[in-house]
Amino acid sequence: MALKKTSILLVLVLLFAKTGFAQPPTGKKTAGNDQIFSLEDLQLMVFRYHPVIKQTQLLSESARTKVLQSLGYFDPELKAGFSKKLFGGTEYYNKWNSELKIPLWLAGADLKLGYDRNAGTYLNPENRTGEQGLSAIGLSIPLGQGLIIDARRNTLRQSKIMVEYAEADQLKQINAVWYGIVKDYWNWYYAHKQNELINDGLNLAQSRFKALSAQTLIGDKPGIDSVEAYITVQERIIQKEKTAIELQNARLVLSNHLWNDQGSPLELPADALPQNIDQKITRPPALLLDTLLGLATTQHPELLKLKSKGEQLAVEKSYRQELLKPKLNVIGNLISNRTGLNSNVPGYYDFNWSNYKFGIELAFPLFLRSERGKLREVKIKQQELNYDLKQFGREIRNHVIASYNDVSAYSAQLAVQSKSIENQQILVNGENQKFMLGESTLFLINSRETKLIDMKIKQESMIAGYQKALAELYYKAGTREMN
Template identity: 25%
Template sequence: MSLSHGHSTFLILLVLLSGTAHAQPTPSPAASTGGEAPLTLEEVLDSVREQHPGMAVALQGVATAEAELLSAEGGFDLSLKAKGAYVPFSYYPREQLDAVLEQPLALGGTRLFAGYRLGQGKFPLYYGNYETLSAGEVRTGVEVPLWRNSAIDKRRADLAKARLRLDIAGFALAGEQLELQREAAYNYWEWVAAGRQLAIANAQYSLAVTRHDQLARRAAQGDIPQIEHTENERVLLERQADLVAARRKLEQTALKLSIYLRDRDGNPLVVSAARLPGGLPMPDAAFASELDSWVDKALRQRPELRDLELQRDMVQIDTAMARNQMAPVVDLGVAVAKDLGSGPDSLRPTEVQATLTIDLPFQARVGRGQVQAAAAKRAAVEAKTRLTRDKVITEVRDNLSALHAAYERVGLAKGAADVARRLAQAELARFEYGSTSLLIVNLREQAAADAELKEVKALVDYHRAVVDLLAATAALQPRPTPTPEEGRP
């Protein structure tokens, strides 16, 4: 079979999620004949997204990251600091109160402040600046870093990293969802295949049962040797055992599927055989996109690669902070103060004060060490990124190769099953004319059943290859990952 070229990703998703589209014409005996709709893969994937405990665990990671972001935003909270002193027994009895409101800003590391100070009583000369007029002193001002902490400081770095961690948690959630959906899709197709295998086993058993009474009458009439009836009895027992095994297989796959298919309360839901689709979907054609388009999609969308991009951004923040620590402190401050009330005239004028703070880190070993550590982290992230990219590309190549091979195998297996069925029918006709034995007929029928089972296996492998390719390109989960709330500072 050759691959056609012209299908889009939308058609690919449609083939995957349709569940019963292009189904085999032979319905399963276990399929619903009543009003229950067949279970689709889309329904299972929706259940994983909405009800699976694994998603709840991953969501807690997002909730934790949101809490850490809120904590980092607290670095810019308005704060009130106050201190009071009452000295009733001293050569200098006095009362003091000092309160200040501080508001850090993200703009250039600026800090705004406004305060109130009250100093009453007697003060020694060296504490004369504590004295105020009777109503106290009000003041306001601003401090601006001109060098260190100007481009970045701890508050802004913590906030930026918290936002990145929230994005990382979102991609971790997407990765967990992708893996769970891959497992769910695997189990769904195994369940559908088990239903088809049960139908094949049931058809073989029913054929032996119908033939058993006919052969008993013919043997009694002397048309055929008694050994032919005995041979059919042997086959009947074998096929009955196969039917029991196939029924057990269907029950087992339904139980495994229940881990991913859940009810509204989140409890595992063991799906009834009545909801089996009519058969495994037959592929019309293989996926048409070229390898490069699949690789590009995977490199754009895979959560682990997006995660590494964010980790690289976090390392850049660490690097900027380390270089910031090596820079000298040069802070400029401007404040205005005014005393109110009665008291000495020397305290009445408005006071304007400008300050300049300089701190030179001559050795700067703290900053240099942090720069080296950040460089090592960056090298590690870059190496891990290269390795992950190589793995993703190899995975996409392998999955696309598996898909092409599975597509060809489906055609070959279907052709082999058709030939085996025709041989079985022809052998049965020869037996009716006495030209062969029932042993040969049974061998032909068993060969036809084996060929049908191989066709089912080829179809399962094909649909698993579809799931693998879509998972490798992160196209299996249509819902977007959580993003930080808009409007945060």
């Protein structure tokens, strides 16, 4: 009976040795530099062609259009009007009124240039100008409400601050997009390394099976060892298929971020390789933490947005306080019969301090409930903003420190993992030597070898985790690591 079982095993060994197995890709191609797709290469492509990055640039452009619109309140304005009445052969009136108003930044004043020509039988005498008409040059100055700041200056100042807000928001979105892309890159890196290690393990298992098959045929090894070796091959083929799918999916995810200069999507080539990483990763220096904390305090996009909002509220508060003042507008014009620079006009009809129009406008709401209510609302928003600044500042600081701690922990774990792999390799080598001397079993070799592969995969996972934690550290500080 034992002889029959041994014969069956020998037949199986011969069958496997002759037919062999499907040879999977080993990932051991001779790669030139053109096959390495580094994080720096990805960065160059993303910041040149990624549509979301281009979209964020529209934020500041949109804010600048608001500034342009606000500047429109200071555009010169030309107004003209003509009316005439003729009835029963009598010209009742013939009126021509024109004015060029130039808003000035200083004191909210308006410079006005005008020309009026009013004539007619039944025209109000105070409006009659004679056939030559009257020219006027003058100013309208708010001495009360509007002297310090008015609606148009308030709108312009706030729109300029909105450019700073938009730029901070743009930086925030770019950092968020880049952080997500970096994580996808290191996921691809891990998937590639995992697949590579599994393929290496499969090659070792196949080589061992072939060697044992040959030894079984000549009677040096029992047939049961060949069967066990082949089971190991099958298990690693299953692992290889699983990791190959994970690598393919990780490559597809990373391809989402690849675009060319025509705006067409690109696919990451199947033979592209991630950059090599030094596995002896050291703990980041404490100076890096201090630098990032200082950077986060002054340049974090979220804080910059809040500070810009605070500047807006300060302008709005100034404007609302201005509205508590009474309206007191002084309007003065020097008038003349002059219709041109070379006109010959008598001195008493020309521009001088004896020929003028002057007026005062005064208005003041008695209760100011609307103005006081809006001012109070602005002050409440300022208080809320101050609380947000304190809270966000504390949270950002703690997030940076927590991310730094994660990076430090990964570096410490990687140092231990590297030593563990070295020790496990010693065990595998020793077990192979004992097996060659007949003092060990194939089961122990496979167990130690499988554990070594798992430890190497875990090391690559920790390397990818370290890189993602490092990217998170910069992201939490409100910036990004430039490669």
